[in-house]
Amino acid sequence: RGCSKLKLPEHVREYLDRKGIWELFPPQREAVEKGLFDDENLLIAAPTASGKTLLAEMRALHELIESHGETRVVYVVPFRALAREKYEELTNVIEFCREKGLEPTIEISTGDVRRPIRELRPGITVTTAEKLDASLRSRPSLVEEVDLLVLDEVHIVGDRNRGATYEALIALVRTFREKVSLLALSATVGNAEELADWLDATPVISDWRPVKLEHRIVEVPSASEKDAKVRKLIRKCLREGGQALVFLYSRRRAMTEAKNLSRTVSGLLSEDEKKELRTLAERVSELGEGEETEILAYAVMRGVAFHHAGLTAEQRALVEDAFREGLLKVVVSTPTLAAGVNLPARYVIIKDFGMRLGNEIKPTKNEFKQMAGRAGRPGYDDMGLVFVLTTSNWKELAEEYVHSEADPVQSRIWVSGPQLRRFLLGLVAAGFCRQIADVMRVALNTFMSSVNIRPEDAVLSSLKMLVDWGFLEELEGELTATKVGHAVSQSYLTPDSAKFLLRCMEEVGTEENVVLPSITLCPDFQPAPISSKSRELSTLDAFMGGSPSIEADEVLELAVEEFGYDDWELERRLAWAEALSDWVSGSPDRSILRKYDLYPGDLYRAKDDAAWIAWGMSRLARAAGITWRSPLLSRRLEYGVPKEALELTEVEGVGRTLAMRLYRAGYHSVRDLAEATVPELTRVRGIGEQLARKILESARRLTGT
Ligand code: ADP
Known part of the structure; x- marks a missing residue:
């Protein structure tokens, strides 16, 4: 033993x-x-x-x-x-x-x-x-x-x-x-x-692995042969009783691939599996909306799923668990999965080595290792097989990746300006450091310093910026955070975004139609892919002209001044401002997803981020003595409802969809709900008897009746 x-x-x-x-x-x-x-x-x-x-x-x-x-x-x-x-x-x-x-x-x-x-x-x-x-x-x-x-x-x-x-x-x-x-x-x-x-x-x-890895580099001359090859590998893998992960570089391609492969896989499933998969597909549908969810459910019913950051957290968890249990046979993913979750499979197929979004961009070595490393399920497989599908141009590089050591980790701290500044401001504002020397002591404990790159210059120039921006004060080496600086630190916004947001509020305003584009234009908002199908967008001018609810002109100028965005970046950030404006107006998820061609996971993450930034802005406004004219915006971003319906979301079991339906049905307050009866409530679409009772109970508790 x-x-x-x-x-x-x-x-x-x-x-x-x-x-x-x-x-x-x-x-x-x-x-x-x-x-x-x-x-x-x-x-x-x-x-x-x-x-x-x-x-x-x-x-x-x-x-x-x-x-x-x-x-x-x-x-x-x-x-x-x-x-x-x-x-x-x-x-x-x-x-x-x-x-x-x-x-x-x-x-x-x-x-x-x-x-x-x-x-x-x-x-x-x-x-x-x-x-x-x-x-x-x-x-x-x-x-x-x-x-x-x-x-x-x-x-x-x-x-x-x-x-x-x-x-x-x-x-x-x-x-x-x-x-x-x-x-x-x-x-x-x-x-x-x-x-x-x-x-x-x-x-x-150690480079010990519980299951040995074997790499096979497969040269495929054309796209159609590549598809055929993947199908063949999948069939072989499943017949051997294994599961497969297929890696691709774009979300859209992952989705299409999953759909295509589901035809291959469905023929290899038992009746019992099909039955279980049907149940799973129903749950997938319940956890999201929109075209992508429909395609996911379609593929899941046939034993295949795609997996990437665009799925909702619940959908992802469902896919991961079902794959671990062996119910799903194939997961098609972007490299995010390889970096995040522990999901081994007998076969790993890297389908697009040397290609990224149609351009020839190679994956990084570590990305490659992460993907390949998923091959082989401990306790189930004797061997993990990695298939790298590539063209003759890239074959040599693939060989090199297979045989090379992993890349070294490099510190990012002195090149990530905004994060560094957030870090330094936090050290002073939270009271960890009073003197510049104290800040240096922490800086010397970073990885970068330990590998002999001196932090002094970067620290001093960042501190100076924080002073120039009015977030810190310095007197003979003694540092203190200003009132606004404290607010920035507590909001966890980067000082760079905070500075911009303060300018927007001071120079343009704090009404909702200013705040929304300010949020999506600040770098702390990380825009996921978005497009706007509703209007044919060709130029930024056309875009601006078409958005009456968004007061973007001046905010946009400030953003260009601060961050130097190009038109493409501006367009997508403004499209997000519009999508969020629809979201807080209570427009149904399905129609937002369709209108902006979004994945549900991206929408929900964006509204969460926006809710955080809006909350941060209101704190900045208070600290800077600016009147905040968007009360409740942060909570409305969280729940996705207009002001009038916000109160209803306090009731247990009432999310945004129900809140909107109840509002339209004439229930405008928690009190209205508390005074309703079960039969009345069940007249609203989506409310059964059980839910009606729960709503009543909660509403009565809240109003003390
Ligand atoms: P890591 O964190 O390195 O990815 P885990 O700790 O998650 O690895 O281990 C992977 C799997 O192997 C887990 O299911 C774990 O329970 C199992 N495992 C870990 N150590 C042993 C061991 N000594 N013997 C058998 N199984 C083990």
């Missing part, structure tokens, strides 16, 4: 027994030998499915048991999508402790930065880097509550979009909580030792 040779604490052994784990994987053994249970800081760099999460479970369990349930473990993930999976795994740890009579708890706290984490309770908190970072601004003392910090997917520090915040957070916690113990988990990267050095951690570096 592999576990017995190692010195494992008794409770850990028992925990593993219960999980049916009899032997540790090689990287796990190495981690134990290097001090997993002796408070060592460790960095584990190893492929997916090599058992890193289990290491975190064991470490957390050990520290919790040793501390009689008092340790506070913070498990940080870089993406929200990962949190749920980790939360579920770690729940086992907490349950185990509770059986031993201890009382730690587990919490998951992701998303909305408007509701910060208030305290870290004994037990485990699963959170995102952003959420923890934002929370530290209103509750700086949280940092002293972190006992064990688990950094999942720490290689994301090198990610262009999210890296800077993750890196800054790590530097902050390590500066102000010296006693913290650290477990960092990383994919295999080119410079794991450097990362470990930075974190003062002992490195455990």
Whole structure:
């Protein structure tokens, strides 16, 4: 028995027994030998499915048991999508402790930065880097509550979009909580030792995989032959009892591919599977609307799904679970899936190597490794097969990728200006740093500094900008945040966006038709793909002329001045302003999705982001003494209803669709609902007896009748 040779604490052994784990994987053994249970800081760099999460479970369990349930473990993930999976795994740890009579708890706290984490309770908190970072601004003392910090997917520090915040957070916690113990988990990267050095951690570096990988580079001369090849591979894979992941570069292509492959797959399904899939397809339809959802349901019924950021969170979870259970046979995805979720499959087919959106853009090496690394289901497959379909031009590069080492992680912090400025402002505003020297001390704890790039210049020039923008004041090296600076910091907007938003409010106004385009034109709003089918847009002028509800001219000029957007960028940001204007007017999801050619997931994420920015703006306005003329806009963005119907969403069971229907049916307040009867309510479309009762009960509770 592999576990017995190692010195494992008794409770850990028992925990593993219960999980049916009899032997540790090689990287796990190495981690134990290097001090997993002796408070060592460790960095584990190893492929997916090599058992890193289990290491975190064991470490957390050990520290919790040793501390009689008092340790506070913070498990940080870089993406929200990962949190749920980790939360579920770690729940086992907490349950185990509770059986031993201890009382730690587990919490998951992701998303909305408007509701910060208030305290870290004994037990485990699963959170995102952003959420923890934002929370530290209103509750700086949280940092002293972190006992064990688990950094999942720490290689994301090198990610262009999210890296800077993750890196800054790590530097902050390590500066102000010296006693913290650290477990960092990383994919295999080119410079794991450097990362470990930075974190003062002992490195455990391994390329061991539970299932061997085999790569096959397949040259296909034409698109139609490529399609035929994929179909053939899928048939072979399914006949062998396996599942397949197909990677493509655009969402639209992923959707079309899923639809096409569903014809191939449906012929290979059993009657039982078909029945289960029909139920699954119905649930997919319930969780979203629009053309994309219809196509997803169509494909799911036939054993295939597409998966990308445009799906709603619930749809994604459904697809992921059904694939893990083996019910879905094929998932077609953009590379986002490879970066995020743990979904192995026997075959991985990289269909468009060397192509991206029709242009010849190669994937990055790490993107490639992430995709390929999904091949092989531990415990089910003896071998994971990776098929790289490519043309003769790209064949050599494909070979090179297969045989090369992973890229090194590079720090992004000094090149991500807005994030850096948000970080620095936060340090001062939350009271972590008073002197420029204190700020430098934190800066020296970033990864960038640890690899010998001096942060001084970047820090000083960023601080100067914050002073120039009126967010900080400096007197002989002593820094203080201004009133507005505090508001910026607490809103978690980047100072760059905040500066622009303040200008919009001061120079143009704070009415809704100004605020909406201000929101979508600030860089903190990240516009997903959008188009406007309703009007033929050819030029920006035509666009502007066609949007009476949007007061965009002046805001637009400011945006160009601040950020130098080109016409294309302006168009899509303004299209979002319009889509959100429809959203807060209560127009049905289906018609918004169709009008702007949107995926539901993108719409919901955009309205959430907009709700956050609107909330931030109202705080900025208050701090700057500007009259805020869009009261309730943030909540309306959240719920997607006009002012009149907002009150109705307070009632349990009433979402935007029902709120609009009830409003149109003459129910204009919670009181109106409280005074209704069940038969009256069931006359409204979509309300059955059960729901009617729930609505009445809730409305009566709210009005105290
Ligand atoms: P990673 O976090 O590296 O992706 P996980 O910890 O999620 O890997 O492990 C992948 C799968 O392998 C999980 O289902 C886990 O329960 C299982 N596993 C981990 N360690 C072992 C082990 N020593 N023996 C058997 N199964 C294991």
